[in-house]
Amino acid sequence: MKKTALTMAVAAALALAGCTTTNTSSPSTAPVVAEASQNQEFIAFSEQFIEDMWRQYPEYSLHVGYGKYDDVMTIPNNESRASNLAFSKTKLSQLRSFDLNSLSNNQKTDYYLIENGLEKQIWEIEKFKSWQWNPSNYNISYGFNTILSSRFKSDEVKYKTVLERLKYVPEFYKTAQDNIDTPTLEYTQLAIAQNQGAFAVLTDDLLDKVDASDVLTADEKALFKTRFANAKTAISGYISFLTKLEKDLTANGNARSFRIGEELYEEKFAFDIQSGYTAKTMYEKALADKARVTKEMVKLTDQLWPKYFPNTARPAGDTQAIAKLIKHLSVNHVPKEKFVDEIKRQIPLLEKFVIENDLISLDPEKPLVVREAPEFMRGFAMASISAPGPYGAKENTYYNVEPLELRTEEQASSILREYNHWILQILNIHEAVPGHYTQLVYANKSPSIIKTILRNGAMIEGWAVYTERMMLEEGYGNHEPEMWLMYYKWNLRVICNTILDYAIQVKGISRDEGLDLLMNGAFQERAEAEGKWRRATLSQVQLTSYYSGYREIYDLREKQKEKLGKDFNLKAFHEEFLSYGSAPVKYINQLMQ
Incomplete structure (x- = not known):
């Protein structure tokens, strides 16, 4: 695993501490050793936390350029939310096993950031629940655009990654429709407009480029065309679903208010x-x-x-x-x-x-x-x-x-x-x-x-x-x-x-x-x-x-x-x-x- 500068600096400090604290029975050095051990363990935890987070949230790993899970798309169903909750609660328990007072100032800051991120994820799933009322959460454009616009990926890597991700799109949008329950009118309208923008990413020009390239086999090109067509059909279906929903919400006035109220606002703040x-x-x-x-x-x-x-x-x-x-x-x-x-x-x-x-x-x-x-x-x-x-x-x-x-x-x-x-x-x-x-x-x-x-x-x-x-x-x-x-x-x-x-x-x-x-x-x-x-x-x-x-x-x-x-x-x-x-x-x- 790649070591950060922080990792190497602390490792050097630990080596120095090891050279100067040979008398482990001395009461004056015991706290130093214990603190150094906590620092080292927190570094290991942080590195493993990041690796596990990318596996848990592949879309986020794509956004930051990690690369290992670019071909994976999470289906936003009950199972994935339950998995996210379990991940957050497990990591939170592991984090709180550290003695905060034994960590360096820099590590304390990392501790607070990890804690806040995990607690927020739990709160969003269990209490805020925007996955139910914000249809604009569901948009596959960002991932595909990030891959296709990369300056450092070859056409072969781009096209094969896109081919793999395309297979998830129909189920992604079917699940999105199942999730939505009394959305806000404003988010519904935004989702319609932004998902229409997906057709500016998955273009016929892309299809032509893939067909003209020599980086995919004939079978892969045929599969690409099939999955590409299915993905565009799924996007169109989601837009049609939202368009009908928008009309119903406007007609019956049953849309959720975009105002979240004082309690949720203070918590989100x-x-x-x-x-x-x-x-x-x-x-x-x-x-x-x-x-x-x-x-x-x-x-x-x-x-x-x-x-x-x-x-x-x-x-x-x-x-x-x-x-x-x-x-x-x-x-x-x-x-x-x-x-x-x-x-x-x-x-x-x-x-x-x-x-x-x-x-x-x-x-x-x-x-x-x-x-x-x-x-x-x-x-x-x-x-x-x-x-x-x-x-x-x-x-x-x-x-x-x-x-x-x-x-x-x-x-x-x-x-x-x-x-x-x-x-x-x-x-x-x-x-x-x-x-x-x-x-x-x-x-x-x-x-x-x-x-x-x-x-x-x-x-x-x-x-x-x-x-x-x-x-x-x-x-x-x-x-x-x-x-x-x-x-x-x-x-x-x-x-x-x-x-x-x-x-x-x-x-x-x-x-x-x-x-x-x-x-x-x-x-x-x-x-x-x-x-x-x-x-x-x-x-x-x-x-x-x-x-x-x-x-x-x-x-x-x-x-x-x-x-x-x-x-x-x-x-x-x-x-x-x-x-x-x-x-x-x-x-x-x-x-x-």
Whole structure:
């Protein structure tokens, strides 16, 4: 089994301990030996846990590039759920046999991550039960796309792996239909749209390529065609099933509410965010920060008003004045047909700024590819990052952007005003450099593979949000007040994500109230606000991860600056922070202290 750097470091420490503690009868050395033994046993447990997890969850192993189980597809039936429960409970029992106080700080963090992951899996199967009411959970597109888009697999490996996986598809979708019981209307509609995107992965062009290749035998090619046809029939059948279900749910009003309520929300927040705060406390902090950021926007509006409206009196209401200025500035944007091209153009400029200002080291060998979002990924977010896991670290990282050509003129115009000249740059900082793309490259180098695999979404999103402000503080945009005004507008969006998500899921606010919060409280365009409302109906807690992670990272940095004084180095802080993988910020905080 491949040893991690952490494994080798501890092994070296154990060897050293063995050389210096020969007198085992000495009471002063016994605790050291016991602790070293616990460390060694935990390393062995962690390595075996990872191997067993890939066997238990082959789709996840495919996602991280492990490779050994790429030809396996789990059928999501009662038997597999029972197996997953047994796995989680057994591993949890094994984990808790360790004396936590005898583990190193790094291992304690891994312990907490494993424990949280196992407890969450049990909770999701036994209590949350999204496998019953979220039809979008069932989509075979991701696995096939990952295999076919690999730069490091030969055609022979790709086609034979796809051939093997295709045999599972009919039973997969039959089981999916059996699982679904009173779903939400919103998830049903998403599942229809995203599963239609499967036909953009399993294409006739793929069939032609397989037929023209010489890597499969004639019998294998014939079997490929048969399984390929059966798979497409199964996907079409699932879409037809969901389409009829959608009509029935709409007609009789029996759809499950997308609101999960306070109890489930607090529990999911604890599992997903791992922040140390309750969801309610984070909601209250967001309300306070919303007021603070709005005051900063008032100051900038007062500064910029004479420049853009020299002959117009400023409105008496602060909200009206900010909104008018933002609306005036937002017409500065690229044409819709240049949207993706402009994102491509900006990435090298961001890399140049980061390098010249010595903010963090970048890896030139890890490519970032800007692309139009594949069809099966659309309908959730305008932009996203698809990064390889630790076993496939040399694969491309994809920056997925939904093309605007498919939108109406009104929708595209609204989106472009939202992602205007200034905010598009902030978006690229967030998604690419030095945000998500940079952080996930570092995560794949972490000496603890546990921290990379069982990654914390709040840390990942929080880092991307943190880099937006950090870049501006370091001079990106030349401290232009327009850039800062738009940054605060963007930051309000992050803050209001938390407010909106909690208010929807727990307080039950209406769509009109949600849109009012986003459009009048956070100065968002209607298309963006409507998209965010939709997204909030298709997820729970995830929207809070941006603000909670950002707040904790920024606070940690300020605490380190105060502690180290003139010895504080921003680049060193960034690289040490990222060296711990995608662990929750509260654990990274402990390690850095």
